[in-house]
Amino acid sequence: MADFNCDVAIIGGGVTGVAAGIAAARAGAKTILIEPRPFVGGNATTGLCLHNYVTRYGRQVVFGIAQEIVDELIAMGGAVGHIPYQGFTSAVTPVDGNYFRIKTTEMLARAGVQVIYGATVVGVAREAERIASLTLAAKGGLHTLTAANVVDASGDGDIAAMAGVPFRFGDGPAKRMQPVSMILHFHNVDTRRIAAEIGEVAPAMARRPNAAEPIPVYFNGSFSKWNDIVVSEGIFPNRDRNVFFNTVWPDQVNVNTSAVLDVDGTDPVALSRATVELTAQCARIGDFLRQHVPGFENGYMVPAAIPGVRESRNIRGRYEIQDADVLEGRKFDDTIGQVSFPVDIHAPDSSQAIFVQIGGDGAFDIPFRSMLPAELDNLVVAGRCVSATHVAHGATRNMAPCLVMGEAAGTAAAMASGGGTTVAGLAVADLQARLLENGVFLGDAFGGRHAERKIAV
Known part of the structure; x- marks a missing residue:
């Protein structure tokens, strides 16, 4: 048995843990990140968009490490920036999943984070x-990790649950959760024909460097x-099936449409069975697309390596983000950043997507209290397991909010460890001052250098 010791331990290397790790290490903390898979990046590595940096009124409210990642991806050709869209959201931020994994692995190493994979x-x-x-x-057996402060970025709130923190699980008395899905990666396709055939509104268009024409x-x-x-062929669980496409390439596209209902993402057997079903479902969908949808006929498909879990546990924090807070x-x-993507709930009974827009100016604040369980002082929870209702979770679970929460959690844990206190004992005003210094936008009341950035929509 080996022992590990650090200032900040981060559990989970999805987008939340990536941002937390970079933030904590940059703040001077000895940081260890624990990731069960052999790669970081979580669902972003599957090719999902980094929803969402921009409000429905065209104002960008997500910056900091989240924006830095996009800037670095643009420089290496793995992103095209924030692109206006006239659909359920005003702008989208597509990225290449493999490039996202490469870049965030590099950024964590550059910051000095020790990532322990397969743990x-x-x-x-x-x-x-x-x-x-x-x-x-992990490799070699059981190991002990001690840290002054811990960030639970596991997605499922695993650390909080093991430590006895109460949580909300699913929606209503039946505790039904949003379905799990698996992305299909299609190569050698004609994205223009696909968009013309199936898009509900005009596609978001972007121009790659040195390209003659913009691409969908x-x-x-x-x-x-x-x-x-x-x-007749039982392709999907329902008629009028929703489908979402994104890409940064002219001849590749990621397809988000698969679903398995009523899966407990914290149950290893249930999730494993869903993985088997999703892999088979992706194969059926791939055949269907090649045979029937123009633009796919010469393509070939690879399913994502992992299923995407939309909902499982949400901790009961010192504040629970309410439906009304979003609406x-x-x-x-005590804001630590803002959420601008609409409530996005894939219905537990059909997996059809339901969108509800954020009220007011199109963004709501994430209060730091919603990341703090009352039962533990040196644990901060970030990402989709933050304290929120089923409806509010439909907005907070998305990747841009997770990046925002990750940066705040890592920064808070590092500041607390450096100051000999706990995240619960940290002065929120001090945390906010540091986040503002690092380029995070906290809202108009706090000013900051990004207060007026707009996207043409």
Whole structure:
């Protein structure tokens, strides 16, 4: 058994953990990031867009490390920036998943983060109101990790749950959760024909460097015109099936349309069964697209390596983000950043996407209290397991908000460790001052150098 010791331990290397790790290490903390998979980046590596940096009124409100990642991806050809779209959102930020993995791996290393791959936390030792140590299962057996402060970026709130923090699980008495999905990566396709055939509105268009013409990089629609085939061949669980496409390439596209219902993402057997079904479902969908949808006929498909879990646990924090906070675009004194992507709920009974716009000025604040469990002082929870209702979670679960929360969590954990205190004992005003210094936009009440950036929509 090996022992590890650090100032900040981050559990989970998805987009939340990536931002947390970079932020903590840059703030001077000795930082260890634990990731069960052999890569970082989570769902961003599957090719999903980094929704969403821009409000429905065209104002960019997400900056900091989240914007820095996009800037670096643009420089290496793996992103095209924030592109206006006239659909359910005003702008989209597509990225290449493999480039995202390459770039964030590099950024973590550059910041000085020690990433331990293939490691899973299997035990939490608690002393009163603090986590004393974590037990890891990894190469060589069991290992002990101790840290002054811990960031739970696991997505499922695993550390909080193991430490006895209460949580909300699914929606309503039946605790039904949004479905799990698996992205299809299609190569050698004609994205212009696909967009013309299936897009509900004009696609988001972007120009790659040295390219003669702009290309479609995002569009969405449905398979309604193929309902008879869908029903007769059992391709999808419902008629009028939603489908979402994104890319940064002229001849490749990511397809988001698969779904398995009623999967508990914290149950390893259930998630494993869903992975088997999703892989087979992707193969069926791939055949269907090649045979029936113009633009796919010469393509070949590879399913993503991992399924995407939209919803499982949400901790009961010191504040729970409410439906009204989202629907009214509320602001908070302890904000650590803003959310601008609409409520995006894939219905538990059909997996059809339902969008509800954020009220007010099109953005709401994430209060730091929603990331802090009352039961533990040295644990901060970030990402889709933050304290939120089922509806609010439909907005907070998306990747741009997760990047925002990750940067705040990593910064807070590093500041607390450096100051000999806990994240719960950290003065929020000090955290906000540091975030502003690092280029995070907290809202108009706090000013900052990004307060007036607009995107043409």
